[in-house]
Amino acid sequence: MATKTYLQAISDGLREEMRRDSRVFLIGEDIGVYGGAFKVTQGFLQEFGEDRVIDSPLSETAIVGSCTGAALMGMRPVCEMQFSDFVSCAFDHLVTVAAKQHYRVGTPVPIVVRLPSGGGFSGGPFHSQNPEGFFAHCPGLKLVCPATPADAKGLLVQAIRDPNPVLFFEHKHLYRRIKGEVPDGEHAVEFGKARTHREGTDLSIITYGAMVYTAEEAATAVADKDGTSVEIIDLRTLTPWDKQAVLDSVAKTSKVLVLHEDTHTSGFGAEIAATIAEEAFENLDAPVARLTAPDTPVPFSPPLEKAFLPQVEDVVAAIDRLSAY
Amino acid sequence: MATKTYLQAISDGLREEMRRDSRVFLIGEDIGVYGGAFKVTQGFLQEFGEDRVIDSPLSETAIVGSCTGAALMGMRPVCEMQFSDFVSCAFDHLVTVAAKQHYRVGTPVPIVVRLPSGGGFSGGPFHSQNPEGFFAHCPGLKLVCPATPADAKGLLVQAIRDPNPVLFFEHKHLYRRIKGEVPDGEHAVEFGKARTHREGTDLSIITYGAMVYTAEEAATAVADKDGTSVEIIDLRTLTPWDKQAVLDSVAKTSKVLVLHEDTHTSGFGAEIAATIAEEAFENLDAPVARLTAPDTPVPFSPPLEKAFLPQVEDVVAAIDRLSAY
Amino acid sequence: MAIAREATPVSSAADIKDADLDREDLLQIYRNMLVTRGIEERGHILYRQGKIPGSFYTGRGNEGGSVGVATAMRADDVGAPIQRDMGVHVTRGTDPWRIFAQYMGRRDGLAAGKDGNVHMADIRLGLIAMVSHLPALMPVAVGCALAFKIRKEPRVAVAWSGDGAMARGDAHEAMNLAGVHRLPVVFICDNNQYAYSTPNRLEFGVDHLADRAAAYGFDGVVVDGTDVLTVYREAHRAIEKARAGGGPTLLELVTLRMEGHAVHDDAFYVPRELLEAYTRKDPIERYRRWLKEQAILDEEADDAITVEVKKLLNDAMKRAEESPLPDPSELETGVYAEPEELDTPHHK
Amino acid sequence: MAIAREATPVSSAADIKDADLDREDLLQIYRNMLVTRGIEERGHILYRQGKIPGSFYTGRGNEGGSVGVATAMRADDVGAPIQRDMGVHVTRGTDPWRIFAQYMGRRDGLAAGKDGNVHMADIRLGLIAMVSHLPALMPVAVGCALAFKIRKEPRVAVAWSGDGAMARGDAHEAMNLAGVHRLPVVFICDNNQYAYSTPNRLEFGVDHLADRAAAYGFDGVVVDGTDVLTVYREAHRAIEKARAGGGPTLLELVTLRMEGHAVHDDAFYVPRELLEAYTRKDPIERYRRWLKEQAILDEEADDAITVEVKKLLNDAMKRAEESPLPDPSELETGVYAEPEELDTPHHK
Numbered sequence A, B: 001m002a003t004k005t006y007l008q009a010i011s012d013g014l015r016e017e018m019r020r021d022s023r024v025f026l027i028g029e030d031i032g033v034y035g036g037a038f039k040v041t042q043g044f045l046q047e048f049g050e051d052r053v054i055d056s057p058l059s060e061t062a063i064v065g066s067c068t069g070a071a072l073m074g075m076r077p078v079c080e081m082q083f084s085d086f087v088s089c090a091f092d093h094l095v096t097v098a099a100k101q102h103y104r105v106g107t108p109v110p111i112v113v114r115l116p117s118g119g120g121f122s123g124g125p126f127h128s129q130n131p132e133g134f135f136a137h138c139p140g141l142k143l144v145c146p147a148t149p150a151d152a153k154g155l156l157v158q159a160i161r162d163p164n165p166v167l168f169f170e171h172k173h174l175y176r177r178i179k180g181e182v183p184d185g186e187h188a189v190e191f192g193k194a195r196t197h198r199e200g201t202d203l204s205i206i207t208y209g210a211m212v213y214t215a216e217e218a219a220t221a222v223a224d225k226d227g228t229s230v231e232i233i234d235l236r237t238l239t240p241w242d243k244q245a246v247l248d249s250v251a252k253t254s255k256v257l258v259l260h261e262d263t264h265t266s267g268f269g270a271e272i273a274a275t276i277a278e279e280a281f282e283n284l285d286a287p288v289a290r291l292t293a294p295d296t297p298v299p300f301s302p303p304l305e306k307a308f309l310p311q312v313e314d315v316v317a318a319i320d321r322l323s324a325y
Numbered sequence C, D: 001m002a003i004a005r006e007a008t009p010v011s012s013a014a015d016i017k018d019a020d021l022d023r024e025d026l027l028q029i030y031r032n033m034l035v036t037r038g039i040e041e042r043g044h045i046l047y048r049q050g051k052i053p054g055s056f057y058t059g060r061g062n063e064g065g066s067v068g069v070a071t072a073m074r075a076d077d078v079g080a081p082i083q084r085d086m087g088v089h090v091t092r093g094t095d096p097w098r099i100f101a102q103y104m105g106r107r108d109g110l111a112a113g114k115d116g117n118v119h120m121a122d123i124r125l126g127l128i129a130m131v132s133h134l135p136a137l138m139p140v141a142v143g144c145a146l147a148f149k150i151r152k153e154p155r156v157a158v159a160w161s162g163d164g165a166m167a168r169g170d171a172h173e174a175m176n177l178a179g180v181h182r183l184p185v186v187f188i189c190d191n192n193q194y195a196y197s198t199p200n201r202l203e204f205g206v207d208h209l210a211d212r213a214a215a216y217g218f219d220g221v222v223v224d225g226t227d228v229l230t231v232y233r234e235a236h237r238a239i240e241k242a243r244a245g246g247g248p249t250l251l252e253l254v255t256l257r258m259e260g261h262a263v264h265d266d267a268f269y270v271p272r273e274l275l276e277a278y279t280r281k282d283p284i285e286r287y288r289r290w291l292k293e294q295a296i297l298d299e300e301a302d303d304a305i306t307v308e309v310k311k312l313l314n315d316a317m318k319r320a321e322e323s324p325l326p327d328p329s330e331l332e333t334g335v336y337a338e339p340e341e342l343d344t345p346h347h348k
Ligand SMILES: Cc1ncc(C[n+]2csc(CCOP(=O)(O)OP(=O)(O)O)c2C)c(N)n1
Pocket: B029, B058, B059, B060, B082, B086, B089, C083, C084, C132, C133, C134, C135, C161, C162, C163, C164, C165, C166, C168, C190, C192, C194, C195, C196, C257
């Protein structure tokens, strides 16, 4: 065990898999000489050479499409979108080709797409998005949203070994801010198993990614304020998602807040809330609440972006509303 | 008033708008000489000439992107995706450019994208999809899903006049099968107003598009069988959607089934169900149920496709379950 | 002004020697062309009998192109053929009965009823199943070539596109990436002069699509796609050049789509004279004539092959009709792959 | 082997006459280049002072390209400039104070704080705001040209792309569609030799991006992008050719990105000699020298312009700093347009 940043954990997980398995290679914009826009692959070109660390042209379609081809030939490609926002340029290749190939003709497509996501830095409408909501609607893809350094490593390793196309959402706001214990060496975390980030009895917050920490601050605040005991469930993966863990938590607390940074309408929170409402109807003492970003692009200017992103105060207010119900 | 097919109604709405407004022009694959894969624009090239009815190259990105540009220059472009499935190739231009331009810099992008959608013909995974679920998650777009010939015309006219990018989902299974009274001449239907397709008191079905008719058959079946009185709400437009009409219906019936042909997870049904669960919690006598296609690509072979698409029997079974709750 | 080279037709006996084909190969090409057309003709019949759900597409007029290129591929090369390339599946050894089963949505179809018509391929034969969205398999094929380059394997990927599909961004991104890394990939453009109803002049503003190659730093060649031997020779050159590290080539095979876009389309928009001209250039008739001129095939041998092919296909149809439809319970299987599936040889 | 023409530099006085520029125009170009650089230099200062949120990009080294092209556009032409083209905004008349307000996310920024840095444009000046996703505005500009063609207006659209962004499908689809319909559009490629850290040789496999034009059936020209007058002349020719119905042109303007991709990037990967060579070719210094050689500018006039520009920009900065930040209540406004908004002149 060592204490590492979230970014370092991703970098280490990737490096270790590349050392372990010569089929793993990387392709993306500026990931080689420059080490990636966020320096996740710093030093990789030197260690693995330019056959395995490929600085691609500015070509998201070719990046994802060629990963699919290489995967069909037995490689284990890991590509990087420079910002997750640009995955819109590879949407067709993910949804049409990679996601459906196995169902259609039985050929697995083991690719990983790394997606630096999320806001909080005045990145504006195109460098701040959380595009998981779009892809959650596509059967055949797996979606991973780690919150902790240990999970960032363990889920990335698992993603690389998974025989399916995996979208790996790395929250940029966690990269250097969040540190934690990370197992050394071999460490893989199973998909579809939520993590109880904090135990509680009065109310459940179902969330993932950076919002885990916003939830945590809010939980601490209400505990201090009036003793409300909040349980936080970190989903870790959205496809598959751990429905059972969510239903178990709701059975315990009877009140639930679904929280994400992605925008509201048809966000993954809708799926969670709809499922809880359908399958835990009799356990609910209050309506399932959702707290998300509003239905707007991510604005650039700090006062707007702050209003856009769910803040600790917003979570506290939502908890208070549910408590009062 | 005249009785027309759904297809004829679309064709007429489009033709009338083109006659009325010289800024309206069409671009798409095989829409000119051939009159469109479904013959919606048959005769248009002859009437309006090749400047206003443009047979484009096989280029969904250029089609949608150029519509955006023409719209910014004051035109009212209407483009056709040959099958709605191919809109995945224009996803970026819709979500990144057209949807966000007004929020970002205040310039309206009045374009309409016509999308022949839906299954039921052994079209297989790429000629049968209902991609509205993806786009419902994108602020800045409007989504229209007419079920009747009158709405097909009226909503298309409204779409052309709307100052925003509008995705117009035309269900292929309704094209020639469904006939109805269509107002002659000027006829526009406001967005965001649901239509009560059938009044009822025991249970509400919230749906849109071709599933309106599946719901209707099921409603008739249960009425005959045991007198259950089913209300059917046809949403007509998903963005904006008529939340109030849905909540009003639920307040009346206390039980609700959300039905769509699109796949399950993070489909628009999740948004509807989550909203009802949140805002009509106290009115519900049973959990909000969803009936949708499963989370798979649309299979080709008839027995599989039949199992994939929600059938009348499935709706009846879902109604029975809710009734028994 | 063409930038691409225009391939001279194969004519002399010497040309054939160069092209590395012996008598048996030449007859096998003929057989493959007959099987290809035979499958699609029978498909039409099955369709009219209501046994093929959905729509139905053929590649009539493209038998020279598809069989010619596939013949030039080596066993461990890979390809991603498209909707007019039944000849590729046939030449690589796909069992005809499984193709008929595929057409009919049966469990023994290559897609087991999950997908239909020519959206199929047997990966064990080095083929990758197309998706409808054209030409999405071009970047995929480039990725295969990338894998070969990384692993330093002497293998080549072949990527197909129609003339219409060359307008899409995928074609560009694929050829650009291949050009930058000089990947072992050969791009084949089946230029059958139409994309559905859209003629070449509304698809691109250049003389020949093969001229595009120059924009990516590799060679383009315009080939008469109705002439199977010229196709073979040019594909062979390009494939071996790629294998030797010489980078990609774009071959434009010019033919005509001899039937409608699909069964429902009578192709009224194709000028009659054009259709007649290409009827005279029918790739199978042309090749048959040539084989006879060269005394490789006589009347008797021709009849024998015809009978053999007929029997093969009739048996195949029968066998396919015995294949069951998939069971509804199979609907939700296979959305995700299981780890064990990576234990197949090509995934190691 | 270049397919595109390489533009000969403007040298003689006659060249200038041809290019249709009088003395005042020549000085205005100079002023616009100074304003352009001045805005970006001050942006750097504001950034270091913590007044610009997010990141910050400049176009240093591209003042010749951006001002040269924009000068050749007529008032009712339209353009979709990109991240290195501040000179286009300046030349078309964007108020510098609104640009500073834009940088700082203030309400008077062209995006009113909804978007940042050079993701902005004033549509009333015929400019369309870029998105990050490159080069998505190329097909959009083609659509403008399509509108002009449909309405038979003698207007031209100008579409910009970087060298890196030319690899994307959008570039291809845009140029292909424009080529097919010979639309009145001019494509400008700001080739500053890098896409972030990626050098030209990893972006494309051809000698010059301008060679791509031949793949779409129109002309390509390689231009020294540090030479504002040559840029102007070539842009003028291309724009007027497009206006006259002669179809598109692709101009590749070669320069060097003289600073990092954005503020955080020290561009360690750019060879020092290359940077030095282009420092010597600085577009502003070059043009200033030329103006002096031609006796269009003397020391005194130069000082006067410098002072004037300084004052303009310092006043602009001050005014921008007085602009308020947007109010959180504005967050949800403007997601959708209202029908009345179509009642503006350009939407009629
Ligand atoms: C991205 C995409 N858009 C539209 C279609 C619908 N479509 C199917 S085939 C076809 C024409 C293809 O023309 P071409 O590439 O020349 O191939 P051909 O069918 O002529 O062999 C079209 C438009 C498609 N398959 N993919």
